[in-house]
Amino acid sequence: MPDTPLAAESSPATAPAAARVVLKPRKALPFYGRHPWVRDSAIDRIEPTSIASEHLLDLDGQVVDLLNEKGRFIARGYYNSQSRIAVRLFTWSAEEPLDEVLLRRRLAAAIGLRRQLGLEPPPGDSARERSATRLVFSEADGLSGLVVDRYGEHLVVQVTSLAFAQRVEAIVTLLRELLAPKSVVLRTEKSTAVVEGVELAEGKVWGELPAGALTIEEHGLAYEVDLHEGQKTGFYLDQRENRKAAAAYVRGGRVLDMFSYTGGFALCAAKLGGASEVLGIDGSKRAVAQANRNAELNGLASVRFEVGDGFKTLERLAAEGAQFDMVILDPPKFARNRSGVNQALMAYHRLNRSAVQLLPAGGVLITCSCSGSVTREDFQLMLSGVAQKSGRELQILDQRGAAADHPVSATCLETEYLKFFVCRVV
Ligand code: SAH
Numbered sequence: 207m208p209d210t211p212l213a214a215e216s217s218p219a220t221a222p223a224a225a226r227v228v229l230k231p232r233k234a235l236p237f238y239g240r241h242p243w244v245r246d247s248a249i250d251r252i253e254p255t256s257i258a259s260e261h262l263l264d265l266d267g268q269v270v271d272l273l274n275e276k277g278r279f280i281a282r283g284y285y286n287s288q289s290r291i292a293v294r295l296f297t298w299s300a301e302e303p304l305d306e307v308l309l310r311r312r313l314a315a316a317i318g319l320r321r322q323l324g325l326e327p328p329p330g331d332s333a334r335e336r337s338a339t340r341l342v343f344s345e346a347d348g349l350s351g352l353v354v355d356r357y358g359e360h361l362v363v364q365v366t367s368l369a370f371a372q373r374v375e376a377i378v379t380l381l382r383e384l385l386a387p388k389s390v391v392l393r394t395e396k397s398t399a400v401v402e403g404v405e406l407a408e409g410k411v412w413g414e415l416p417a418g419a420l421t422i423e424e425h426g427l428a429y430e431v432d433l434h435e436g437q438k439t440g441f442y443l444d445q446r447e448n449r450k451a452a453a454a455y456v457r458g459g460r461v462l463d464m465f466s467y468t469g470g471f472a473l474c475a476a477k478l479g480g481a482s483e484v485l486g487i488d489g490s491k492r493a494v495a496q497a498n499r500n501a502e503l504n505g506l507a508s509v510r511f512e513v514g515d516g517f518k519t520l521e522r523l524a525a526e527g528a529q530f531d532m533v534i535l536d537p538p539k540f541a542r543n544r545s546g547v548n549q550a551l552m553a554y555h556r557l558n559r560s561a562v563q564l565l566p567a568g569g570v571l572i573t574c575s576c577s578g579s580v581t582r583e584d585f586q587l588m589l590s591g592v593a594q595k596s597g598r599e600l601q602i603l604d605q606r607g608a609a610a611d612h613p614v615s616a617t618c619l620e621t622e623y624l625k626f627f628v629c630r631v632v
Contacts, residue, residue: 223282223304224268226253227293234274237281237295240617242350244272244283244293262287266403267372269304284351284369288403294350294367309349309373310380316347316354317384323610326356329386335359336423338431340443340611341385345618354381355439357422357431359388360415362439366395371404378412389413391433397542409434421503425450427473428503430496437467437493444608445470445536448574448626451606452534453478455570455628459531462523462564463487464516464557469497469509471534471572476506481532486511487519517553520560533561534572541577550577551588558592562600562631571600571629578623585625599632 229237233248253273257265270285272293282304283295296304296312320326325339335358342354344366351367361381365371378390390412399405419430424446431440449470456479463472466486475481488494488511497511516537535557540550554575561571575585582605593600607614608624615621 223271225257225265225285226271226273227285228253228273228277229275229280231275234280237272240281240295240298242283242295242345242618243291243620244295246290246292249292250275267369271300284367286368286402289368289401291367294369296348296350306376306380309377310384312348313342313354313377313380313384316342316349319347319613320611325611336421336428338422338424338441338443340609343612343621346613346615346621352377353439355441355443356385356387357420357433357440358416360413360420360433361385361387361390362393362433363390363411364393364395364439365406366398366402368402368404371398371402371406374406374411382412387413389415391415393433393439424470425453425474425478427477427500429468429470429473429500430503431468432496435492436496437490442467442470442536444576444612444624445574445626446609448606448609449474450478451604451626451628452532452572455479455572455603456481456532458482460529461485461532461534462530462561463534463536464520464561465489465536465538466497466511466534467493467536469500469511471536472497472509472511473500473504473506475532475534476501476509477504482508484509485530487514487516489513489515517556517560520557520564524560524563528564529566530564530569531566532570532572533564535561536572536574536576539577540575541579544579547577547579547584550575550580551584554580554585554588555591555595558589559596562592562596562598565631567632569631570603571627571631573627573629575625576623578620580625582622582625585627589627589629601630601632602627603630604628 228250230250265285271282272280279300281295281298283293320339327334338357340355351370353364355362392411394406421428433440453474456475458480461475461481461484463486466472466488472484472486476484491513494511494513501509540553541547606626
C-alpha cells in the first residue's frame, strides 16, 4: 500500500518534484486529512525561492511537493498558479512519484470499481455496446480534475484542471490501453478556462465516432446521446438509479417532468411507472427535440416534451389550476460557490412552492439539487420553508444522492453534490 499516512514521515521523493510548496503555520491539518485541494491562501512560499514570481507560470501543471511550515513532506500534487486551487494533491507518500504509472494505476482502480458495480462489462461483451457509465469521477477516484464517461464503445473525457489539460494525450493513450474504445471525445466546461487558466479544443481526439446517433440503454429504455453538443458529457448518468426510484411512485398517475433534458425521468415514469400521461418541459430546444425523438424511439405515445422556462411554466400551470400526481424538479446548478447559496435557495424555494401547488393531497414531489455548495441540510430547510409558506405538510419518503459510479470521497466531501428527495404532499 503506497498510500499510508505514515509515509509522511519517510525519506525524500525518488523523483524530485519541480518545486516545494510550503504551507503557512497551522494550515496543514486538512492535508494530513487527505483533502486534495490546497488553496492559494494557505501557501506561505514556494521553494526554491529563486523561482521569481513572474516565472511561477512556468511551474503550472508541474509536480510539486507540499511541505508543512517546518519543511516536512505532506503530499505531492500538480501546481497551478492561475487557479484558486493552487495544488491538487495526488499522493501522500514521499516514495510515490506522481507520474504516468500512478495515473495508470488510478485509472485502472477507477475502472475496477465500475466492474465491481456491474456497470462495466468487459470489452467484447454485447451488454457493453449500449451501456453507459461514469468511469472516473475526479477527486472521488483520486484523479482531481478528470472525468471519464463511457457511452457504449466510446469515451468522453472531461478535463477540469490545467495539469490534465497538459496531459490529455497521455490520458488518452492510457485509456486506449485499458479500455480499447472505438473513439475518445474531449469535452470542456466553459468555466474551466476561467477558473484554471487553460483553453482546450473540444472534439474527437482519437478513433472513429459512430456514423449515426449513438444510442444507450438505461432501465430497458433507449436514449440517443450527442457526445459533441449534449449537456455535460451527453447524458446525466448521475440520476440513473434515481430515475428508477422516482418511477416506483408513479403508479399510473400523471407526471410533470420539469427540466427534462432528453427525457430521462419522463420516459422512466411512463415505462416503469406506467404513467397515464407525462409532460416534460425544458428550456433547451435541442434537448426537447431529442427528448421527443427518444419518446418515439421507445414507442411511448403518452409522453410529450415542450420548450419552456421552468419557473414561468410552473407558475402558469399553477395559475391555470393544472394538477399532476407527480412533479419532478431537476433544475441546473443554481450556485457555483458558497456565496451563491442564498440566491440559489430562493430559486429552489420558488420552484418547489409552485410545484406543490400542482399536487393534490397524496401527490409526490421529486425534487433535486445538483449545486454542490447547497448542503443537504440547506435543502431540507428550504423544503421546510416551502411547507410552512404553502401551508402543506411535506413528508420526506426517500433521500438519495448520485449513482454509485459517482462516489463520494470521505476526505473530499465536495464530491457529494446531488441531492434527490421524494416528498409526499399532504
Ligand atoms: N432531468 C434531466 C437532467 C436535467 S439537467 C435528466 O434526467 O436527464 C437540467 C436541465 O435544465 C437542462 O436540460 C437544461 O436545458 C434545463 N434548463 C436550464 N435552465 C432552464 C430554465 N430556466 N427553464 C427550463 N429548463 C432549463
